[in-house]
Amino acid sequence: xxxxxxxxxxxxADAAARRIRRNWLLSxxxxxxxxxGASGPLLIVLVYSFLKPGDFSxxxxxxxxxxxxxxxxxxxxxxxxxxxxxxxxxxFWRSVRLSLSTTLITLLLGLPTAYFIATRxxxxxxxxxxxxxxxxxxxxxxxTFAILEMLRNEGIVNNALIDLGVITEPLQILxxxxxVLIGMSYVYLxxxxxxxxxxxxxxxxxxxxxxxxxxxxxxxxxxxxxLPIIKPGIVAGSILVFVPSLGAYVTPRVLGGGKNMMIGxxxxxxxxxxxxxxxxxxxxxxxxxxxxxxxxxxxxxxSREEPHG
Amino acid sequence: MSDVAxxxxxxxxxxxxxxxxxxxxxxxxxxxxxxxxxTLLGPSGCGKTTLLRMIAGFETPTFxxxxxxxxxxxxxxxxxxxxxxxxxxxxxxxxxxxxxxxGFGLEMRGKQKSEIGAAVAEVLALVRMEQMAERYPSQxxxxxxxxxxLARALAPRPSVLLLDEPLSALDLKLRKxxxxxxxxxxxxxxxxxxxxxxxxxxxxTMSDRIAVMxxxxxxQIGAPREIYNAPANRFVADFIGESNFLPAEVxxxxxxxxxxxxxxxxxxPDGLGAGTRVTVAVRPEQIxxxxxxxxxxxxxxxxxxxxxxxxxxxxxxxxxxTLVARVTARSDAGLEKGGRTGIRFATGxxxxxxxxx
Ligand SMILES: Nc1ncnc2c1ncn2[C@@H]1O[C@H](COP(=O)(O)OP(=O)(O)OP(=O)(O)O)[C@@H](O)[C@H]1O
Ligand SMILES: [Mg+2]
Numbered sequence: 023x024x025x026x027x028x029x030x031x032x033x034x035a036d037a038a039a040r041r042i043r044r045n046w047l048l049s050x051x052x053x054x055x056x057x058x059g060a061s062g063p064l065l066i067v068l069v070y071s072f073l074k075p076g077d078f079s080x081x082x083x084x085x086x087x088x089x090x091x092x093x094x095x096x097x098x099x100x101x102x103x104x105x106x107x108x109x110x111x112x113x114f115w116r117s118v119r120l121s122l123s124t125t126l127i128t129l130l131l132g133l134p135t136a137y138f139i140a141t142r143x144x145x146x147x148x149x150x151x152x153x154x155x156x157x158x159x160x161x162x163x164x165x166t167f168a169i170l171e172m173l174r175n176e177g178i179v180n181n182a183l184i185d186l187g188v189i190t191e192p193l194q195i196l197x198x199x200x201x202v203l204i205g206m207s208y209v210y211l212x213x214x215x216x217x218x219x220x221x222x223x224x225x226x227x228x229x230x231x232x233x234x235x236x237x238x239x240x241x242x243x244x245x246x247x248x249l250p251i252i253k254p255g256i257v258a259g260s261i262l263v264f265v266p267s268l269g270a271y272v273t274p275r276v277l278g279g280g281k282n283m284m285i286g287x288x289x290x291x292x293x294x295x296x297x298x299x300x301x302x303x304x305x306x307x308x309x310x311x312x313x314x315x316x317x318x319x320x321x322x323x324x325s326r327e328e329p330h331g
Numbered sequence: 332m333s334d335v336a337x338x339x340x341x342x343x344x345x346x347x348x349x350x351x352x353x354x355x356x357x358x359x360x361x362x363x364x365x366x367x368x369x370t371l372l373g374p375s376g377c378g379k380t381t382l383l384r385m386i387a388g389f390e391t392p393t394f395x396x397x398x399x400x401x402x403x404x405x406x407x408x409x410x411x412x413x414x415x416x417x418x419x420x421x422x423x424x425x426x427x428x429x430x431x432x433x434g435f436g437l438e439m440r441g442k443q444k445s446e447i448g449a450a451v452a453e454v455l456a457l458v459r460m461e462q463m464a465e466r467y468p469s470q471x472x473x474x475x476x477x478x479x480x481l482a483r484a485l486a487p488r489p490s491v492l493l494l495d496e497p498l499s500a501l502d503l504k505l506r507k508x509x510x511x512x513x514x515x516x517x518x519x520x521x522x523x524x525x526x527x528x529x530x531x532x533x534x535x536t537m538s539d540r541i542a543v544m545x546x547x548x549x550x551q552i553g554a555p556r557e558i559y560n561a562p563a564n565r566f567v568a569d570f571i572g573e574s575n576f577l578p579a580e581v582x583x584x585x586x587x588x589x590x591x592x593x594x595x596x597x598x599x600p601d602g603l604g605a606g607t608r609v610t611v612a613v614r615p616e617q618i619x620x621x622x623x624x625x626x627x628x629x630x631x632x633x634x635x636x637x638x639x640x641x642x643x644x645x646x647x648x649x650x651x652x653t654l655v656a657r658v659t660a661r662s663d664a665g666l667e668k669g670g671r672t673g674i675r676f677a678t679g680x681x682x683x684x685x686x687x688x
Contacts, residue, residue: 231418232423234388234389235389251424
């Protein structure tokens with residue numbers, strides 16, 4: 023009896039080992055590509071972050087922590103005192119704030135949208151999903167310039183507000199954080215809607231009925247039943263929006279102008295006019311860590327989920 | 332509290348356009364008494380769930396009204412009705428533990444934590460699930476989930492409990508056991524149960540009264556015995572238990588002439604004149620086989636179907652009609668396929684039934 027079950031286990035273990043070997047072989051090309059395509063450049067960036075900037079561009083091969091130091095502190099050119107790099111902190115703070123706001127706005131807009139789509143019948147659903155994905159077909163730059171056209175002082179938004187008599191002077195929306203926020207919310211909204219839709223579509227609406235049956239009103243049903251069950255979709259959508267928002271480059275550049283920089287623009291600056299490749303490299307690595315921390319949070323949040331049926 | 336817990340008054344439900352839509356319920360009226368175990372019984376698609384959902388508040392009648400404890404609740408939303416449902420799919424909240432599921436209704440009613448805790452413990456004991464309070468629904472077997480669904484619906488002490496085929500997903504043995512327990516819980520709690528099933532045996536064992544439904548109408552309401560022994564029409568006679576139907580002609584106030592001209596006593600509604608063509612129903616267990624010469628009818632045994640304690644003898648009467656007689660396995664002596672046999676009816680076996688369209 024024990025012998026039989028022992029050999030059975032061995033057979034199972036063998037099969038599992040074979041399966042793993044086979045899967046490894048199959049994923050080899052992808053792994054190779056990832057290794058060369060992602061890890062290679064990343065390694066270069068990591069190495070550069072510990073070097074000295076070249077006089078005009080590039081790096082000087084001399085190891086130093088200077089670039090990492092510069093992220094947070096600056097040395098006064100005149101008296102050599104060390105102070106916090108206020109400008110950098112402002113940019114970080116703006117990036118995090120705008121990314122969080124974008125996530126929140128897309129969540130608030132995306133939730134009812136996804137709910138609406140998920141509760142349509144089959145054909146209508148396809149239609150609405152199709153509409154949601156249309157923006158993906160157009161170049162990001164072009165869409166961003168379209169937003170710029172709408173937000174500028176003589177743009178459609180200001181004209182409409184003036185015509186309606188809400189304001190007399192055009193609002194300066196363009197080249198403010200608000201413009202960046204509007205642009206990013208627009209660009210990343212589909213990334214929020216799609217995972218939310220997937221979660222709501224899977225929601226068993228009989229649970230909603232059960233909630234009503236047990237004296238929960240609409241708000242309570244939403245908070246106590248729908249929200250916890252679609253939480254994985256909310257977290258996924260938030261990550262999908264927050265991560266690219268944080269590294270956004272085109273949108274803040276076009277709609278924020280030169281002044282309202284975000285981390286992405288600041289990094290670009292170091293490789294261009296700033297002529298400080300190591301600082302750009304260290305900032306890139308830092309950004310990567312922030313993103314990884316966010317992903318880790320996501321994994322933690324979703325694995326703490328209770329077992330579902 | 333009034334004698335009538337729920338009263339459905341002339342309920343018509345039409346899905347789709349009022350003209351030409353699907354008529355799921357057609358002028359249904361029924362009074363369900365306080366503290367009774369009432370069953371809606373009927374074949375698939377006859378409108379049982381629709382009627383139940385209207386009492387729960389998930390559906391609004393196209394015409395008619397629903398009265399609960401003397402109050403018109405026709406348009407009240409489900410969360411304002413003191414009515415709870417045990418869903419066929421259980422619909423347990425996957426993200427809540429058993430105890431949280433069971434306490435949900437009380438919590439929504441704004442009860443104190445301590446009160447909820449005590450009530451949950453009490454109901455879990457009633458359904459014998461005290462040990463599972465901290466588990467999640469996905470960690471329970473089908474039968475256990477069923478009990479939790481029941482406990483969840485019972486915990487807020489509704490005045491009426493609605494059960495939509497709650498046992499249909501269980502295997503036969505568990506089902507029988509749950510039937511007994513459901514009945515016990517109904518007696519212990521004194522809550523009015525409205526139970527939906529398409530299983531006539533289940534309905535007969537558990538119910539105080541049964542409403543037999545077909546195609547959006549209620550055909551007969553009565554106690555199980557009444558419905559079984561005195562079916563109002565052919566559909567009820569056929570759906571509840573098994574019945575044989577024979578063409579006959581009314582001979583007198585309580586007698587019919589059968590196909591071969593033999594006359595037999597039969598129960599019948601008043602007002603049927605002699606000579607009227609009617610259908611009589613007779614249960615297989617009310618038919619006795621006997622030597623051919625002693626029978627009121629006779630025929631050839633077309634089939635013998637053995638099933639444990641009993642046997643069904645399919646008897647070809649020769650004029651196109653076939654009767655099924657139930658014969659105890661002990662007394663099958665002499666019966667064989669192709670042989671001739673006589674038939675007698677037990678007293679009160681024949682009953683004239685109204686033909687249903
Ligand atoms: N929401 C709906 N829209 C359209 N038709 C419906 C709807 N709900 C039910 N029906 C129809 O109404 C009729 C009665 O349905 P109902 O669910 O009440 O049947 P039932 O007696 O519960 O059957 P079952 O035993 O199969 O559960 C069916 O023909 C069904 O197709
Ligand atoms: Mg049903």
